[in-house]
Amino acid sequence: MPESAALRHRKTTQIAIVGLNDPWAERKLKICVRSLKDLPPFARELVDRLMAGV
Incomplete structure (x- = not known):
């Protein structure tokens, strides 16, 4: 899930946001x-x- 969506849902639900750093992510x-x-x-x-950032 995009971080922006997770942050919106965190306001109304009890979720934890965990960043993924693995290459597959x-x-x-x-x-x-x-x-x-x-x-x-x-x-x-x-x-x-x-x-230019590529």
């Missing part, structure tokens, strides 16, 4: 767009910054 995220060149400048800047 790592997520692979993707950025999907129809056309990078057709994105508005602000969206292209976001994609560029996210990809």
